[in-house]
Amino acid sequence: MKDLFKSIWDSLRAGAGRSPFSVLQAATVGVDGNPKVRTIVLRDANDELARLSFHTDIRSEKVRELRARPAISMHGYDAERLVQIRVEGIASFVTDEAEKLAVWNSSRPRTLILYRSPVVSGSVIDDPAQAAAPDAADPMLGYENFCLVHVSVRHIDYLDLSNEPHHRAQFHVRDDGAFQGQWVAP
Ligand SMILES: Cc1cc2nc3c(=O)[nH]c(=O)nc-3n(C[C@H](O)[C@H](O)[C@H](O)COP(=O)(O)O)c2cc1C
Structure with missing residues (x-):
């Protein structure tokens, strides 16, 4: 279980670079009251803090949703493995x-352009060009x-279809902050 837990975080850490787990659904x-899902880019995975990070626009719907209810589920799939x-x-x-400024400054300018858009994400516009960020x-x-x-x-819920029978494990955080893992039926 310990090795599996480590390998899951290795996969997530790799996702914060470039790997199948770089792009997750959140x-x-x-x-x-309805479920909402969208793609995000995983920007950091810190196993010591048991923390994942991503960037978003403060004007977006997901921010409004998370302010009302901070529960979030994230999903990734490595189709090769x-x-x-x-x-x-x-x-x-x-x-x-x-902290925010350091992340902003270390981000590629191309990824920051969308934050300059003059219109709020999800608002109705006459033409897509209206959402273009100014130079x-x-x-x-x-x-x-x-x-x-x-x-x-x-x-964390882990499922590996490369084995027969498939392997599935779950890890829950305990009160002391450590994770407890167990195999579950797939
Ligand atoms: C490949 C890909 C990566 C994306 N990465 C992000 C991201 O890191 N952060 C983000 O807020 N939106 C990202 N988006 C856009 C979201 O999926 C979504 O359309 C947008 O954030 C509005 O979502 P919301 O209305 O639920 O807030 C990405 C979309 C795609 C297709």
Whole structure:
């Protein structure tokens, strides 16, 4: 179990670089009570803190949803290794400006352009061109819309279809912060 737990975090850490787990699905509870899911890019996976991180626009619907209810589920699938990882956790928004700024400054400019968009994500527009970000010499333009989300991981569900029978394991965080794992039927 210990080795498996480590290998799951190795996969997630690799996702914070470039791997099948770089792009995850993140599910929230909508303000209308319905499940909502969307793709996000995994930006950091910290096993010591049991924490995943991603970036988003503070004006987006998911931020509104997470403010109302911070529960989040994330899903990734490695189609080559036939491994699915599902994570449940609690999202929080980084308010420490130094931490946020360091992440902003270390991000590729191309990934920051969307934060400059003059229109709020999801708002109705007449033409897609209306959402285009203005060219800007100011590298801080859009920073006010940049949101760094940390997900404190509470539960991991691992499924490996490359074995017969398939392997499935679950890990839950205990009160002392350590994770307890067990095999479960797939
Ligand atoms: C490959 C890919 C990567 C994406 N990465 C992110 C991301 O890291 N953060 C983000 O907020 N949206 C990302 N998006 C856009 C979201 O999936 C979603 O469309 C947008 O954030 C609005 O979602 P919301 O209305 O649920 O807030 C990505 C979309 C794709 C297709």
